[in-house]
């Protein structure tokens with residue numbers, strides 16, 4: 770079953786979403802982290818502890834492999850459920866490869882993926898996750914959901930089983946059910962979209978009508994009192 774991750778670094782949003790019992794992980798990025806007042810490392814630790822053993826993606830800031838590896842090792846030391854987010858590119862591939870050979874094996878989420886070839890290279894280098902950004906592709910007139918569908922199909926035909934596809938940059942609830950239908954393993958959604966997913970105007974109207982019918986016929990009678 771498709772998993773839902775929350776794309777947020779906000780502790781209140783994370784706690785609220787956790788209480789719904791629907792999220793299985795967190796993704797963050799430097800833009801999301803920069804909006805929060807907490808010092809970076811404290812925030813990372815708090816998010817990881819709230820999520821218990823579920824994965825929390827935190828992105829490196831360096832743009833060269835050496836620096837990415839150093840930052841990744843530091844982040845991985847903060848909590849056991851850290852997944853290091855590495856931007857796609859040649860330096861990123863080198864970093865993922867180094868972090869996944871030998872005994873070290875730090876799980877990586879290769880981010881900013883916009884093509885099947887980028888997804889293939891990231892999987893080959895050893896990424897545990899890849900994140901195609903569908904909203905940003907739609908923004909430039911391409912088909913974000915179509916990219917997710919193609920990646921899932923190619924991974925399946927090629928027997929790529931160790932890299933999970935996270936549909937990212939989700940803009941609205943329709944994106945979520947479309948990437949689920951396309952076979953994404955995970956959809957990472959902003960809290961605003963998660964709330965929209967749970968609601969429907971006909972649900973609200975339905976509840977209102979049931980309660981007013983009951984009140985009209987049975988006054989103040991309740992259940993259990």
Ligand code: E4P
Pocket residue numbers: 776796797798880900902904905937938939957
């Ligand atoms: C995913 O991991 C990213 O944090 C996120 O989905 C980016 O989305 P945006 O295009 O809305 O910034």
